Amino acid sequence: MWLYTDTVTEHFQNPRNVGEIENADGIGDVGSLACGDALRLTLKIDNERIVDAKFKTFGCASAIASSSALTEMIKGMEISEAEKITNEDIANYLGGLPKEKMHCSVMGREALEAAIADYRGLALPTAEGEVVCECFGVTDIEITRAIKESNLRSVEEITNFTKAGGGCGKCADKLVALLRKSVSEGLKIVDPAVKPTRMTTLQKIKKIEEVLDREVRPGLRVDGGDLELIDVDGDLVIVSMRGHCTSCSNSQTTIKQLVEKKLREQVLPTLIVEEDK
Amino acid sequence: MDKVVYMDNNATTRVAPEVLEVMTPYFSELYGNPSSMHTFGGQVGRSIDTAREQVASLLGCDPSEIVFTSCGTESDSTAIFSGLRANPDKRHVVSSRVEHPAVKNLCENLPARTSTSYRTTMLKVSGDGLIDFDEYLEALNDDTAIVSIMWANNETGVVYPIPEMAKAAKERGIMFHTDAVQAVGKIPINLNQLDIDFLSMSGHKLHAPKGVGILYVRRGTPFAPFMAGGHQEHGRRAGTENVASIVGLGKACELAAQKMAEENSRVKALRDKLENGLLSRIPRSILNGNKEQRLPNTSNISFEFVEGEAILLHMNRYNICASSGSACTSGSLEPSHVLRAMGVPFTAAHGSIRFSLSVYNTEEEVDFVLDKMPAIIAELRELSPFWPGA
Structure with a gap:
């Protein structure tokens, strides 16, 4: 049985914004019956702002919850802001998803992109790539993007995020090649960012607080929880859980898989996050 | 509700209350090792004999043909590997596409598991899950070492004509195994009158606990143990017996016959x-x-x-x-x-x-x-x- 967060369960049991907007300004259709999940997102757009969003989803609990969360996130948002939403944002809004279910959040982001592209009358760039996974029709562009955005490091992780390789498995070699290519390119890009490892403690605290405010706290607050930065000692970051998070059995997972991951990506790759006991 | x-x-399945009741003493006062020389351990050994008789009675075979294992999967692997070892010159196995992973994953990966080039025929099924009997007969040949077909499918409940399939294999000198994990207790089985060489069953599918299974090995069928070790189960399955669960499985078989x-x-x-x-x-x-x-x-x-x-x-x-x-x-x-x-x-x-x-x-x-x-x-x-x- 999957361990879903209370937010996922709540959105699954009481999905928001179900339905289809008539005469929608943007329609995003992704997935298929064969794939086991599919999402139709319809948007009402007024003056470059999403004034309404509705969805219909065929899929498991996390697919339904991801769709519901997405519509809640984007309603009232400027399109330019909505374009910045990543699958990780959707997963974070839900307090996290099991790793095997991350593709549900990717489906949400893809539907949003498709709907915006439809509104603008543009073709989707990801659809133009070469299909690598025949079973699920995943292109090299989609896979490379997922590798870079979610910092994927194995074929298994690629499958969890994009479904590629989850069918017959014949494309595994191609996935490894894409992984190698992305990682080698990625290192070149990451290098300059890694170099200024000498940050003052004050700089670190400021940067950590920024990332926590932007990437972590909004998701926790949905669940009635919060997180406080207690201390920064070298690479050791001490945090304390607040509100509902203090009694949550998943708090350790949240700290390691959400907080530490975000801080390593956006502040310093060497940081270690521990809970204040 | x-x-x-x-x-x-x-x-x-849930463990039947009657099963739990007969098991309990073996977790407390009756902790002896059935292999021991003293009476304290020996009485435990006798309870295993009783369980063996209860299982044999449900399956219509001789108690000596019953080997206790840890689960259905172990029984399946033991049977199929035994069949291959008994026929070292044969390089073909027949099974079906709807087998439980315990059989399917083994049959599909035999070359990797045995470092020998086996050919496997995984029989097709029709839209309603049945195997075409003529196709089955066509698949059997001089090179076939063993057939492994489930008695009943775990997902659909579809029952296969195992007595007839086993007979056809026997006529061609081919060994026959059936995974009867879902069938035992629901379909009358009388192994003495059938041509089955190996049959697997699992305790927890018929109200005995998890972690115990049996393999029926027809008398005279060549057999190779799966694990090396002690002399337990007459040298057919090494490892100290899971006494409480074996006793429980015996009782569960008695109840299954009644129900x-x-x-x-x-x-x-x-x-x-x-x-x-x-x-x-x-x-x-x-x-x-x-x-x-x-x-x-x-x-x-x-x-x-x-x-x-x-x-x-x-x-x-x-x-x-x-x-x-x-x-x-x-x-x-x-x-x-x-x-x-x-x-x-x-x-x-x-x-x-x-x-x-x-x-x-x-x-x-x-x-x-x-x-x-x-x-x-x-x-x-x-x-x-x-x-x-x-």
Whole structure:
């Protein structure tokens, strides 16, 4: 049985914004019956702002919850802001998803992109790539993007995020090649960012607080929880859980898989996050 | 309804109270090792003999033909590897596409597991899950070392003509194994009158605990132990016996013999009521598997345009337990290999639910499920972009 967060369960049991907007300004259709999940997102757009969003989803609990969360996130948002939403944002809004279910959040982001592209009358760039996974029709562009955005490091992780390789498995070699290519390119890009490892403690605290405010706290607050930065000692970051998070059995997972991951990506790759006991 | 409505008995069953009762002393005062010389241990050994007789009685064989193992999977592997070793010059195995992973994954990976180039024929099944008997006969040849076909399918409940298949193998000098994990206790079995060389069964599918199984090895059938070690089970299965579970399995077999008539009458009637009720109350619902050649307790139904995990989680809110052949429930991304082998379309395979009953189910529970399911399916269909409307 999957361990879903209370937010996922709540959105699954009481999905928001179900339905289809008539005469929608943007329609995003992704997935298929064969794939086991599919999402139709319809948007009402007024003056470059999403004034309404509705969805219909065929899929498991996390697919339904991801769709519901997405519509809640984007309603009232400027399109330019909505374009910045990543699958990780959707997963974070839900307090996290099991790793095997991350593709549900990717489906949400893809539907949003498709709907915006439809509104603008543009073709989707990801659809133009070469299909690598025949079973699920995943292109090299989609896979490379997922590798870079979610910092994927194995074929298994690629499958969890994009479904590629989850069918017959014949494309595994191609996935490894894409992984190698992305990682080698990625290192070149990451290098300059890694170099200024000498940050003052004050700089670190400021940067950590920024990332926590932007990437972590909004998701926790949905669940009635919060997180406080207690201390920064070298690479050791001490945090304390607040509100509902203090009694949550998943708090350790949240700290390691959400907080530490975000801080390593956006502040310093060497940081270690521990809970204040 | 606060209590659990358990309709997932092909996954596992509750331990019968009578079984638990006979097991308990072996966790406390009767802790001796059956291999010991003293009376204290020896009495434990005698209780294993009794269990062996109870199992043999249910299967219609001699107690000496029963080997206790840890599970159905161990029994399957032991049987198939034994068959291959007994026929070192033969390089062909016949099985089916709807086998349990314990057999399927082994048969499909024999070259890697044995460092020998085996050829495997995985027999096709029809739309309702049956194997074509002529195709089966055609698959058998001089090079075939062993056949392994399940007696009843765990997902659909479809029953295969094992007595006839075993006879055809025997006539051609081919060894025959059957995974009877789902069949034992539901279908009368009399091994003395059949041509089966190996039969696997598992305790936890018939109200004994998890962690114990048996392998029937026909007298005179060449046998090679799976593990090296001590002399237990007359040198056929090394390792100190799981005494409490073996005693429990013996008792469970005795109970199964007593309750087989009830399985095929009362439980079957409950299953039929559930199945007919769901199919008539819920539009676009389809029965998977042959309706006639089927276990009395199993019903596999597809609800088109909705996904199995979502259905199960809504059922879970009412404490109704069942299984799905959907991709999402397993962590794999493809729906059940059994339904795919049957050619069930994807519109239906992802929304398949397996209900499997036992003698502990009641009519009240069936009515409860019939009351809840239509709204669950309707609610999810409202969400589905594929639902064309009733």
